[in-house]
Amino acid sequence: METLQYLLYGLEVVLRPSTFLWLTIGSFLGTVIGMIPGLGPATGIALLLPLTFVLKPETALVAMAAIYFGAMFGGSRSAILLNIPGDASAVATCFDGYPMTLKGEAEAALAISAIASFVGGFIAAIAFVFLAVPLSKIALLFGPPEYFALMVLALTATASLSEGKLLKGLFATAIGLMTTAVGLDPQTSVSRFTFGNLELQGGIDFLVVIMGVYGLGEVFKSVEKTLNKSSAKSIQRQFKKIWITKEQFKRTLIPMLRATPIGFIIGLLPGTGGTIAALMSYNVEKKLSKEPEKFGKGAIEGVAAPEAANNACSIGAMIPTFTLGIPGSGTAAIMLGALMMYGLQPGPLLFEFRPEVGWGIVASLFVGNFICAVLNIPLANLLVRVLMVPEKILYPLVIALCFIGVYAAEMSVVNLYLLVFFGILGYLMRKLDIPTAPMILASVIGTKLEQSLRKSLMLSDGDFSIFFRSTISQILIALTILSLLYPMISKTLKRRRT
Amino acid sequence: MKVRLTAVLLLGLLMLSVFGATYPDKPVTLIAPGSPGGGWDTTARVVAQVLKETGLVTQTIVVTNMPGGGGGIGLAHMQTKVGDPYTIIVFSPPLLLINLTGQTKYSFKDLTPLAMVLHDYGAFAVSKKSKYTSIKEIMEALKTNPKSVKVGGISAYGSMDHIQFLIAAKAAGVTSLKDITYVSFQEGDHLAALLGGHIDVLSTGLAETVNAVQAGAARVLAVTAPQRVAGLLSMVPTLREEGIDAEFVNWRGFFGPLNMPSHAVEYWISTFKNMVETPTWENKLANYGWGRAFVAGTDFKAFLEKTNDLYKEILSELGLYKGE
């Protein structure tokens, strides 16, 4: 059991006072950064890169890993309380987290999101220890055509979830994909739909789309309601203990355990990320549920599953990063950058020659997840106070935060105008009963989807049969067709039953 | 309340004017026009680190990745920063190539050249499971069927990674250069594509292959340097040793936006000049297998003009030049 010995050594490294201190600081900072809409773990870690000049490599990397999963915990706070995902991967948490708050179950939502994050993270960390090497080999089997098929599946599955509104869901998908076709084409630098604007050449950051559709769009709709009613309905102001009931735990246990492997495996694939993991696991839960109609109206499983998945995903993403030097996500890519700034090369050798770094990171996954869970449950109690601010004051502040967040993401004023545009779009989509989730997912993965399509065609010299060649592609395509037919199938099944 | 606020604002202004006397008085953005882990990114981060460690620059240097368009997106971004003394960018041959192939209307003339600080070289790598054991075998396979070997790289089609392979192939006697499949992986997935067998050979910079070689996952068949490089890849033969009469130097340097104030230009030229003379920098060169180089200011500009003509010639021969 060499692995266990190394793991114990890693734990010893992490529990040294200086490392432990930075792990705690990282977890706290990560939670705070994750909560602020517009600042995600990537920004957080990037901003802390200068730390690498003063800290020892193991300390700095442990702190960065802590920020990563801290942000996964934190992103759900603002999703649940304000219906704004603090971080892109918390999008799915909004679907049921916010309705729970509206129903007066904010305590349970906050508690389950922290618990699910912990469960997902902890199990994924165990998997990291034993599966790192064999699993990174499976990820390598995914070439451009397989990625293309995987992303198409993710999109159709999300669109078909909007039951009875498949066409509208696909419409939202198309709009989201269109936002990614703006800017210079990464393969050939051809300028597309930029209308001669230089700042648009870099493309539209999906963050702007998310903040516009979920932040502004939501506020527009709510503001309208608040002002229309003569006596504004007050949100629940008194809060009980942040915890869940035994019955709630029983309901969420299986969804959490199902979501963890989904998130973990998606994290392994380079270039995917927490958002896809969270949406996928949400989809799975909704489809497997006996009461799918409760989803979107405050089902606790709908909070547990994506939260477990995105934490598991953040850990899965570290496997290809540290074992192969292939980052599984944008955030992992920045951590890889930090590693290389120390002159350390990722790979199996990292774990052999510099165990304090390699295994320190692994051990920090366990300890850090624990710290985050401890921090987040009492912290949640403090954060609930945000809701005590009257809506009439809260909304202006949220609007301002959206603007500041998108500006800070790219230091670009064009983003402010785009935010207004997507705010209006989000508002109209809500009015027309068009689901917004497919649009968000599409705007996040659109660029990768197009690139994998193009790379596949370049590899095959323009032959479309490349998409059907491998078994992985065939399975993924079959699942795609199934997901499109699903609304029809479920309708016929229901008819037959009655 | 209002009085106090005014006082705070005034104090703030005062502090700004006292400390604002010396450039740079706020964080400098250093743009790497590629994704993390690539050559530009590595150069940017290493230079930022050396400048900090040696105390040559005390302000924070924020490295920002702006991948896409083979550098075209970063280059376009610089056009929105005209006259800004707080934004600099790292570039290399693609700066000239993407303009010559018509992928961007901007050229090196739309930037202020500061200094070239190092030479890097190209490497041709295969997966450890590959049936190819020498670059010669790959070239022979291409001679019989140009579609039989799939080449991948990081830079865009027609840019550095692609051109360095075509230059080698041409020297090796491959004729149907245009038919060779080349796919650009710009999102940091180039190694995954190689190790997963989705491409047969990876044409890229030395530094980008070192990780995979060290981990035993990939083998480098040849380097484009004029002589063998130091460090881990010292066992790898040069193209000439393999009987292919070609070389390709990947120079890397820093640029400011057009109309960068002259005090800022002078500051960076002297800073880079001091940097390349430090032992810390020497260590980094050895670590990454980079060659020593320093050309600054007007000399750098002259070098760019000369090199641009040279590339134009090569690209015309390959049928990729899209200029007048």
Place this chain on the structure above:
Amino acid sequence: MYKVERIFNVLALAFGIIYTIASLKLPRAPVGDPMGPIYFPLGLGIFMAVLGALMLITSKKDDSARHENFQKKNFTIVIIIVALGIAYSFLFNKLGFIASTLLFLLALLFLINGPKSWLKNILISVIFTVGIWLLFERVFLITLP
């Protein structure tokens, strides 16, 4: 509401067609497959047009009972916020972060919270603006204009 739904479907169809035409008019790639950058947007345009047509065919009269009304009164407030947002975007670089954000927040608060609690509005605007500014400048080291 059936009418609004119809208009939306027609707009989707029209947008799909316009987008398709615009895609075909995009510049060709100078290197590699000249149509390379066009496939994706072209596919999207056609997809959108087909969706618009399908929605038009399948939409039923009883399908849209759930919609809220598009009332003039409802729109006014949203339009004012949008106008403020555009003004803020316009003034952001010109007035700098502090001044523009302060004005923006004040306007929003007076609009939404009402002029009665003017003191509260002013206090919140000042504290929030300065707080955010300090957070970015001092903690995150992001320089705001």
